Amino acid sequence: TPSLSSEIGNRHDDVTIKEAGDGNLNFVYIVVATRASFIIQQALTYERCIGESLPMIIEGKYFEAVTSKEHGGLCHDYVPQLDHLDRTIGMQCSEPPHIILRKGLITAIEYRFLSEHMFEYMVNSLFYGSLLYRPTTEDKCAAAVNVFVQWLNVVGMWNSVGSIYKEWRLKTIEQTWDLFHQKLNKDESGKAYLPAIYNLIQEEYMKELFHDTLGFGVAKMIRRIGGVDHVEDFESIREGSIRADSEAKALELANSHLKEKQQFLAIGEVISPIMQVQS
Structure with a gap:
């Protein structure tokens, strides 16, 4: 142009x-x-x-x-x-491109402040752009995006990265959500609700948000494996049998979490079954 x-x-x-x-x-x-x-x-x-x-x-x-x-x-x-x-x-x-985070994770790069940066982005974009903070007239025009779900696509790389990196990656997921949860649980009522009403709905809102996030995340895992739009995490595994085994493990985990998402009360309960997946 x-x-x-x-x-x-x-x-x-x-x-x-x-x-x-x-x-x-x-x-x-x-x-x-x-x-x-x-x-x-x-x-x-x-x-x-x-x-x-x-x-x-x-x-x-x-x-x-x-x-x-x-x-x-x-x-x-x-x-x-x-x-x-x-x-x-x-x-x-x-503006000029940076390194795509997915590519960095595939090559086992540890980003020291990743959970803090993800937390800041989630809070600023999701909380300050939501009905919890904004007036209802503004919220109707606000766009929303769920960034946390990308973190759930971790099982596919289990066969190609070391145990220390696996632990760091899962710990980062846990820290990101915990920071986000702590921020939204503070007494910060925003503009849409009176403080007394906000305090009543806050706990239930966070519970629903957690379950919706988990459900959307694992549904996306299933779609990105069985659908047309595949992800590099799996596609970059050259050995067909290893790739198929990784996809099967991810699908099994996603299916289980999708059916039982209402049973999870904390992010640590989501992480634990992933830690038990063996390469």
Whole structure:
């Protein structure tokens, strides 16, 4: 587009472009030039990994951009800045890319402050963007996203990482949720409820949130294994028998947690069965 072309000085001789998508849905281009660099996501009118026989709408990219902008205003330290959006063609452009967290976890990188950073993002985007804090008129316009569920896709890498890293990864999940839970359990009534009413609903709200999060997370595990949109965690395991065994363990765990999610009262109870999964 003209606006993006102007960012790189309308010179194309020093521009390098690399397609870095996972092949499932969108095209993702990393654009690097002397004057500027950015990442472009281009939605398609069909499922990329299947073809035109499975149509898709490009409006999803617009709503993704709206959510990103909303969360960027609440937690700018952990959300890439959205520089450009073209709703008509389903294209968005954001600041230069960082390392994708999933790739770092696959290669067994330990991020020292990951639980604290995830907690800050969850609180700022979920709590301060929710009805618990915002007036009801604002909440109707607020976009929400569940980031915690990504942490539940951990079983697939059990055969390729060491026990110390497994323990760190699960401990990080537990710490992230505990910090989030502690923050929302504080006497901070926000604007939508009177303090007395807020205190009455707070405990039940957190219980429902925990069960909904767990249910959504394990349902996503099942979809990302049995559906079209697979994840690199499993796809990067080259040995077919090991990959199949890992997927089977993840599906068994997800199925069990989905059926019994109402029985869990704390994140430690969710983590314990995962710790018992043997490679």
